[in-house]
Amino acid sequence: MEMSSKNLVVYLGGKKILNDLSLHIKNKEFVGIIGPNGSGKSTLLKALYRTLRPNSGTIYIDDKNIDDISLKETAKKIAVVAQHNDSDFDFSVIDMVLIGRTPHKKFMERDNPNDYKIALESLEKVGMTNFSDRSFNSLSGGEKQRVILARALAQETKCLILDEPTNHLDIKYQLQFMSIAKSLEITVISAIHDLNIAALYCDKIYAMKSGEIIDYGTPKEVLTKKLIKVLYEVDSEVNINKDTNTMNIVFKPFEIQ
Numbered sequence: 207m208e209m210s211s212k213n214l215v216v217y218l219g220g221k222k223i224l225n226d227l228s229l230h231i232k233n234k235e236f237v238g239i240i241g242p243n244g245s246g247k248s249t250l251l252k253a254l255y256r257t258l259r260p261n262s263g264t265i266y267i268d269d270k271n272i273d274d275i276s277l278k279e280t281a282k283k284i285a286v287v288a289q290h291n292d293s294d295f296d297f298s299v300i301d302m303v304l305i306g307r308t309p310h311k312k313f314m315e316r317d318n319p320n321d322y323k324i325a326l327e328s329l330e331k332v333g334m335t336n337f338s339d340r341s342f343n344s345l346s347g348g349e350k351q352r353v354i355l356a357r358a359l360a361q362e363t364k365c366l367i368l369d370e371p372t373n374h375l376d377i378k379y380q381l382q383f384m385s386i387a388k389s390l391e392i393t394v395i396s397a398i399h400d401l402n403i404a405a406l407y408c409d410k411i412y413a414m415k416s417g418e419i420i421d422y423g424t425p426k427e428v429l430t431k432k433l434i435k436v437l438y439e440v441d442s443e444v445n446i447n448k449d450t451n452t453m454n455i456v457f458k459p460f461e462i463q
């Protein structure tokens with residue numbers, strides 16, 4: 207599934223948060239959105255997954271204007287793992303994952319054995335099978351995040367939007383989470399703070415600052431010492447591991463005056 211935005215403008219609280227933002231994400235591309243706190247990454251993603259309507263500009267899914275696609279159709283195409291996942295209702299873990307099946311069902315249609323099969327397979331993929339009867343609200347932050355990924359997997363979409371998905375996860379589960387997302391071979395759009403994780407998984411990176419895209423390209427093209435300084439005002443060293451050909455970004459301590 208392809209996704210693009212043309213000249214997106216979003217105002218929040220009277221302030222321009224996205225400024226004429228255009229991007230293009232190809233089918234099956236794994237795209238990272240990086241940028242400092244408050245640069246507009248979540249706002250951009252919310253516009254793409256339609257919880258926020260831009261003031262102007264257009265979003266396309268496979269050349270179709272999203273205004274011409276119903277919300278239910280969009281939910282068949284895009285699954286979301288957002289930052290905060292607390293639930294007001296006391297769902298069990300399996301029920302939380304079954305919510306992912308909703309876009310595929312008619313109004314009030316009950317979950318069938320196939321829905322349960324898909325939900326259990328999804329829990330297995332994230333290593334949470336043993337938690338299926340637990341209360342979702344009783345899980346740790348990282349466990350909740352993995353269940354929300356399982357819910358997104360159960361949705362069986364061609365695109366996954368992730369908003370800093372590995373926030374609560376220890377390093378094993380950060381890598382597992384991103385590897386699962388990568389292994390799906392679908393379009394993935396993810397806001398990412400950890401630049402080494404971005405370098406490891408992304409085909410393409412968009413760098414955002416103050417509501418604008420200031421650079422984009424492959425991790426090696428974008429994640430330079432110079433751009434990291436411009437984005438985050440931090441000094442770094444960018445090395446390539448000769449054995450693995452992977453990038454390694456090392457940050458220098460911040461000078462406190």
Ligand SMILES: Nc1ncnc2c1ncn2[C@@H]1O[C@H](COP(=O)(O)OP(=O)(O)OP(=O)(O)O)[C@@H](O)[C@H]1O
Nearest residue numbers: 218219220223241242243244245246247248249250
């Ligand atoms: N409802 C709102 N009213 C006013 N300003 C808002 C609102 N929601 C977000 N903002 C502001 O918009 C800006 C962009 O926020 P956004 O959450 O998109 O940034 P981000 O790049 O995802 O940041 P972070 O890395 O901290 O998660 C911030 O300055 C934020 O305070």
